[in-house]
Each structure stands twice: as C-alpha cells, then as structure tokens.
Amino acid sequence: MPTRRPPSPQSPLRGEGGAARPVPSDDEPEGRGSIAVDHLPPDLTRALYRHMRTARDLDAEAIALQRQGVFPAYVSVRGQEAAQVASAAAMDPERDFVFPTYREMASALAYGVEMVGYMATHRALWHGGLYDVMASRFGAINAVVGGPVPHAVGWAVGERLRGDDGVALAYFGDGASSEGDVHEAMNFAGVMAAPVVFFCQNNQWALSVPNHRQVAGGSVRARAEGYGMPGVLVDGNDAGAVYQATAAAVARARRGEGPTLIEALTYRVEPHSTSDDPGRYRDEADTERWRRRDPLDLLRAALVEAGHADEESLAEVDAAARTRAEAIRDGVAAAPEPDGSELFTHVFRETTDELTRQRRVWQEEVEL
Amino acid sequence: MTELIERADAPATATTVELSMQQAINRALRVLLAEDPDTLVFGEDVGALGGVFRVTDGLQKEFGDQRVFDTPLAESAIMGMAVGLAMNGWRPVPELQFDGFAYPAIDQIVNQVARMNYRTRGAAPMPITLRLPSFGGIQAPEHHGESLEALFAHTPGLKVAAPSDAGDAYTLLLQSVRSDDPVVFMEPKARYWDRKPVQLLEPTTPIGTSRVVRPGRHATLIAWGAMVHRCLQVAELAAEDGVDLEVLDLRWLKPIDAAGLAASVARTKRAVVVHEAPLTAGLGAEVAALVTESCFRDLSAPVQRVTGFDVPYPAGPLEPQYLPTIDRVLLAVQRTLEY
Numbered sequence: 086m087p088t089r090r091p092p093s094p095q096s097p098l099r100g101e102g103g104a105a106r107p108v109p110s111d112d113e114p115e116g117r118g119s120i121a122v123d124h125l126p127p128d129l130t131r132a133l134y135r136h137m138r139t140a141r142d143l144d145a146e147a148i149a150l151q152r153q154g155v156f157p158a159y160v161s162v163r164g165q166e167a168a169q170v171a172s173a174a175a176m177d178p179e180r181d182f183v184f185p186t187y188r189e190m191a192s193a194l195a196y197g198v199e200m201v202g203y204m205a206t207h208r209a210l211w212h213g214g215l216y217d218v219m220a221s222r223f224g225a226i227n228a229v230v231g232g233p234v235p236h237a238v239g240w241a242v243g244e245r246l247r248g249d250d251g252v253a254l255a256y257f258g259d260g261a262s263s264e265g266d267v268h269e270a271m272n273f274a275g276v277m278a279a280p281v282v283f284f285c286q287n288n289q290w291a292l293s294v295p296n297h298r299q300v301a302g303g304s305v306r307a308r309a310e311g312y313g314m315p316g317v318l319v320d321g322n323d324a325g326a327v328y329q330a331t332a333a334a335v336a337r338a339r340r341g342e343g344p345t346l347i348e349a350l351t352y353r354v355e356p357h358s359t360s361d362d363p364g365r366y367r368d369e370a371d372t373e374r375w376r377r378r379d380p381l382d383l384l385r386a387a388l389v390e391a392g393h394a395d396e397e398s399l400a401e402v403d404a405a406a407r408t409r410a411e412a413i414r415d416g417v418a419a420a421p422e423p424d425g426s427e428l429f430t431h432v433f434r435e436t437t438d439e440l441t442r443q444r445r446v447w448q449e450e451v452e453l
Numbered sequence: 454m455t456e457l458i459e460r461a462d463a464p465a466t467a468t469t470v471e472l473s474m475q476q477a478i479n480r481a482l483r484v485l486l487a488e489d490p491d492t493l494v495f496g497e498d499v500g501a502l503g504g505v506f507r508v509t510d511g512l513q514k515e516f517g518d519q520r521v522f523d524t525p526l527a528e529s530a531i532m533g534m535a536v537g538l539a540m541n542g543w544r545p546v547p548e549l550q551f552d553g554f555a556y557p558a559i560d561q562i563v564n565q566v567a568r569m570n571y572r573t574r575g576a577a578p579m580p581i582t583l584r585l586p587s588f589g590g591i592q593a594p595e596h597h598g599e600s601l602e603a604l605f606a607h608t609p610g611l612k613v614a615a616p617s618d619a620g621d622a623y624t625l626l627l628q629s630v631r632s633d634d635p636v637v638f639m640e641p642k643a644r645y646w647d648r649k650p651v652q653l654l655e656p657t658t659p660i661g662t663s664r665v666v667r668p669g670r671h672a673t674l675i676a677w678g679a680m681v682h683r684c685l686q687v688a689e690l691a692a693e694d695g696v697d698l699e700v701l702d703l704r705w706l707k708p709i710d711a712a713g714l715a716a717s718v719a720r721t722k723r724a725v726v727v728h729e730a731p732l733t734a735g736l737g738a739e740v741a742a743l744v745t746e747s748c749f750r751d752l753s754a755p756v757q758r759v760t761g762f763d764v765p766y767p768a769g770p771l772e773p774q775y776l777p778t779i780d781r782v783l784l785a786v787q788r789t790l791e792y
Contacts, residue, residue, distance in 0.1 A: 219573070225573050227565075229560060229564050235536070239535060240538070265529060273530045430575070431574050431575045437708035
C-alpha cells in the first residue's frame, strides 16, 4: 500500500529521503552534541548515571548470553537508557505503578525491580518475568505492545476512586502508537481525567518500519491535543530533560489535573531483537550518527561539566555498575527452570476438575 | 413444574417473587454492590440510562457514579480498564453491550484478562465478571445475536456461565462476581423479559455444576441459555407422545459438568445437545466428546447435535429458520430413539 511521502517540511521528526535523523534543536539541525544537568540535584543526576551505566552493561551481558545460547533471544535497550531510566526515576515506587511492554529493562532497573526476575523473561523461564509484579508496582512484561496502556488508565481511575494520589505510567513505542488500544486509552484518560503519564519512546523504528510509514502527521505528541491533554516532545537522549518532563507530568497528575502525553525522541541503535537484520531495511550510517549521540556519554560529560561528579568518582560508579550487571547475569544464567507442574498452577485461582485431570495426565504421561 | 424440581433443594424460608431475568440480574448486582465496596459496575450506557436492557436500572442512583459509571464507547478499553482496576484491588463487573461487540475487546479478554493471573504467577488475580448480553432470538441488528461461548470456553483462564432463567441468573451472577477468576457471564437476551415467580437463592453448588431442569427416562436434551426453554417446550410436546425427555441445563460452559452429563446420559442412554451457535467446532462437539468418553458403552445412539448453521447470524425473518426449532430437536430425538 502506498504511503504518503515526503513528510511535511515543518515536521520535527523527519529527515529527507526516508532516513531518520537525530533530534533537532533550534540552532543545530543535526542535534545537540551536549546536554546540561545543572538544574537538577547532583544526587539525582548521579543516580541516573548509575542506573544507565548498569543498564548498558546488563544489556551487553544479555546480548552475550544470547550469543552463548543462554537466552533464546533478546531485545536491546541500548540508546534508550536516558528515556527509560529518567522517566522511571520520576515515579515513586511506593505509591505509583508502571506498565511496561517488553523493552523496558532500564526502566525496571531504575524503578527497583528485582532484576534477575526481570531478565528471566529473556531466558524464557516465564512469560512476563519472575519478579513480583504487585510488590514491584511494575506490571508484567507484555508483548502486546498496546495492551497494557488501558491497564494504566484502569489502575489510575481506581486510584482516584479510592481517593489516593498514585500515578500510573504507561510505556509504549512509536509502533504501538498505531494500536487502537493506545488511542482508546488516551481518550478514556482524557474523559476521566485519570492520573496517567503516557510515555512514548519514539525510537523511530517499529521493527523494520520507520516513523514516516508509522506515524501519520509526523508526531505522536500532537495527538495529545485531540484527547484533551498536554503533549510534550522531549529529547529522549537527554536524561535531565526526560526527568524534568516526566516529573512535571507526574506532579500534574498527582494534583488531579489529569493525564499527559510525553514523546521522547530517541533511536533504536541495535537491531529490533537479536533475531533481526536491520541491514535489510535501514542505512546503518544513520545508526552510527545516533550512536555518537549516546545518552550515557552525554550525561557523563554533563555530570563533569556541572561539577556533579569527576572522572575518579565516575570510574567507581562504572566499576560498581559492571559488578552489579555481572551479578544479575550470573543470577539469571543460574536461575532454576520452572517445574513442569507450574504449567497448571496459576491458570485459575480455583482450579477446575478438568484441569486437575489434565495435570494428572501430565504427571502420568509427560513427567514420568 | 420445572421450577419445583430445579429448586427442590431450596431452603423452606426462601421467598418467591415475580421477576423477569433482567430484574433478577439487577437484584443480584444490587446485592453484590452492597456487600463489597470494591465492586464496580461500568460500561456503555449502564449509568443514567440503566443499560439498554435496563439491567443496571437504578444502580447508579443507589450506589453513586463512582461505583456505577458510563465509559466512552470502546470495548477494548473497557476490558483493559477492568484489568487495571483489578490490579488496583477492585472487583470489576464490566458490561459489553452486545455479544458481537465483544470481538473488538478480544485482545484484552484473551491476551490480558484470561492470562494475567498466569503471567504474574498469581500476583495479579483478575476477579472480573464480564456481563455479556448474548445469543439471538430477538430479531436484532447484525452483531446483536452472536453466540461466543466456544471461543471463550476455548480460552485458558476464563470461566463461562450462561443462565437459562431468572432465578438461576441471580444465583450464577452472585457466584461469578464473588469468584476470584475471570468469568464471562452470557445473559440470554431472549429470556430477559420472561417473568415468572422465582426464588432468589444464594449459590450452594460449586462453579461448574449443571442441573436437571426436567427429569426424564428416554433421552437427555443438553442445552444452555435460551435453548433450555426451547428444550423444555420440546419435552412437553414429546411427553404427549409418551416420550419422556430429560432436560439438562449446563449452566457452566467452562468448566463443563462432565460428571453431571455422564450421570444423566448413563441413565437415559441417549443425548441430544442443542445450541444456537454454528455447528462446526461449536461447544456441542465438546459435549458430545465428553458424553462419548464417559458413556460409550451405555449409549444406544450417537450423540445428536441440533445447532445453528455454519452461516453468519442472519437477519430477522431468517432468524427462526437459523435457530434450532422445536421440530428440528424433535427430529433429532426421533433419530436417537430409532437408531
């Protein structure tokens, strides 16, 4: 089916000739080469760096585990650490609730999810992960990319009905922004003034399909207006900017002023998954440009520039991050496989005679 | 006659009131909203209007617009919202206005509601009861007469109920909403306005229990929803010819009462299953398989199926020709008796 090309010249998200391009700024079309974090508390910026560094290392470990055959497949978060860590860090794990899809490892890490349990999903030990969803206040990993977005709205409506002030954050991508559920959820949240942050990580590629063939009108953020909520476009590789935008949206929701849509523009510098072959659909020269605009490098330089850290202290953080990533790697590699009986354990709260009979069949004919 | 039998175990103190099925369901919702402050009723037009069938009539007035509320018109988000509410400790009772409009919500029902307890290893139970006005027989527009029970029964993690009369709709809804598992509660629209004296009883049997609504000796008619009434009509007519038919109301389509089926058919040795849904891969095939497995040596004839045809649900004048007629059921009875 033909798609509308080329994009309108005023679109901030589009390059020429079908190639995606770095996030623009007012004076620098190729994107800024630096970010600033002077306006944020040093404890916060150092924590953002620590989580992003750990996520980066864990991501590399996960890719290695896939190469070694320990993980059947993996979806990298490389390049999206600022968008994920800084948004999750703006949430309160004591009273809020985060609804991820399947590429939110760095968010989970920053939010305090038990990471061996999280990474277990990539070892295919259990769909949804092995961490405690309710205790973590971080929803189950969900491969239906639009599916969890209305869950966030329901959770948020439930919070208001009870008179509590928790906020829900729903992650989704530029691909999922096409899903009907995302639109339905935004409309529900707008009508009900639900305390939700709709956080779109626009990494410019929905598997093999670029933004200009995915997002009509060129902007996910622009859709907010139609649903009666503010829409914010933020540089997804600028951790400080992502934190500020998310914190403002959370505060607004907590005050009872309703939902906000944030579009964090970033780039998926790795393949969609370890099974993907991006050479078939995109120019890796573009990817290289985005790799040079690495969110971790940007934050590291900004920390030093702002006097929040020096090279020595950062080296210590780097070493600690590496140690933690390796511990998580070892933990997930050594995690026991689920017992076969768990096929049947959680289908129902109150099981049925038929399922009990089938469990017996399993015992007699499979377990042996 | 049948009421006396189906309510044979009723406590002597149970009072009899005259109600239609939609009124009985309304009564059940009142009980549920009153007994558990976490129970929420929501959907399209369930608030001020009281639902297109008036099933939720007066509930918003009585319990407030925080407990009973209208949503925008989007079935998938209604069910998705139910998931989020359940994760926040509520007991959602969403309504999707008509059977055919459950299709837009299938992703949430099948991929989310049915699996969340499993996906989270029991951390996030889904005590959701989806009320779904179902089945045909009211000459409604397209998508207002569908029978989705096989689809839901085939989905791991869902339980499915389909009451056949007012009293049992009351009891089954109490049981469904109080269950911590998700239940699709299929209300037979064609019986909504059927008014008769009923007893409003608390559930006393486990989920998945069928009931014999008319005992008989020569064959068992197995049905659910509005087809139970159809089978009772058939049994009355057959009785005039000296054929004594048992009518078994399945009530629960998942889990199916395999033991109840076996007990009845072991006695009668013949079974006819009747449903509105199309034949192929319909729930009648599951019933036939269960009966055959449990009663193979007792059966005097193959299990007969009388169902809708494998065609899209038709418009008004063709509806009576699509739905199982009294004559078609009688012919099936004749086939099984003469086999």
